[in-house]
Amino acid sequence: MKTGILILGLLLLSLVDIVSASSPYGSIDVYYNDQILPGKEVAKPTLKIGEPFKVKVEMTLNQTSTMFVQVCSLGGKFFEVVDGPSEFEKTKYIKSLDPGKHTFEWTIIPTDEWAGGSIPLNFWYQINLPGEDEPAVKGEFTIAYCTISNEHYEGETPTFEQSKSENQSTSGKPASENSSAPASSPAFSLVTAISALVLVFLRFPRR
Numbered sequence: 001m002k003t004g005i006l007i008l009g010l011l012l013l014s015l016v017d018i019v020s021a022s023s024p025y026g027s028i029d030v031y032y033n034d035q036i037l038p039g040k041e042v043a044k045p046t047l048k049i050g051e052p053f054k055v056k057v058e059m060t061l062n063q064t065s066t067m068f069v070q071v072c073s074l075g076g077k078f079f080e081v082v083d084g085p086s087e088f089e090k091t092k093y094i095k096s097l098d099p100g101k102h103t104f105e106w107t108i109i110p111t112d113e114w115a116g117g118s119i120p121l122n123f124w125y126q127i128n129l130p131g132e133d134e135p136a137v138k139g140e141f142t143i144a145y146c147t148i149s150n151e152h153y154e155g156e157t158p159t160f161e162q163s164k165s166e167n168q169s170t171s172g173k174p175a176s177e178n179s180s181a182p183a184s185s186p187a188f189s190l191v192t193a194i195s196a197l198v199l200v201f202l203r204f205p206r207r
Helices: 002-019 160-171 190-197
Strands: 026-032 046-049 055-061 063-073 079-083 094-097 099-109 118-126 137-152
Touching: 026 137, 046 099, 055 063, 055 118, 055 137, 063 099, 063 137, 094 099
Parallel strands: 046 137
Antiparallel strands: 026 055, 055 099, 063 094, 063 118, 079 099, 118 137
């Protein structure tokens, strides 16, 4: 089973180079642990179970837009978000973002579900223009192809609920406001993850 996932993961990485296209809606810069991933480069870390790492996506929009974003994988609970705008495999919905740069950052840990194997961490997005129900553009790509060891991380890592409570106490309002949009959340599986890459609509260029 893990060998099959490894082959599928490598296939996903190869497809990233095939489906990229320019888009009039904006561009994307991607970071792993605060280091930019130029072009279509994918981070390939080796991580312990529970070892935190950061992924950041800076989206530059050319016009007012409604955004849906998500960090995801191949359908399993291979990762857990401990800090960020949304939980793993859950969609963050933001209405009426102005033109310009918008940053989405997550701190993530690998679980023990895929210890001893390698698995991709993907970023999914959808952009709707104001008043439009159909997406103007959507896509998905791999940020990091993670090898997860059988060792456990020994440092302390906060839970997502702890981080959410801290954000709420400092902001004075719930951190999860406008964070869910069930009707637009994609249902991910091994098949849909590949299909999303092959049939992507106008993927933003990564600079």
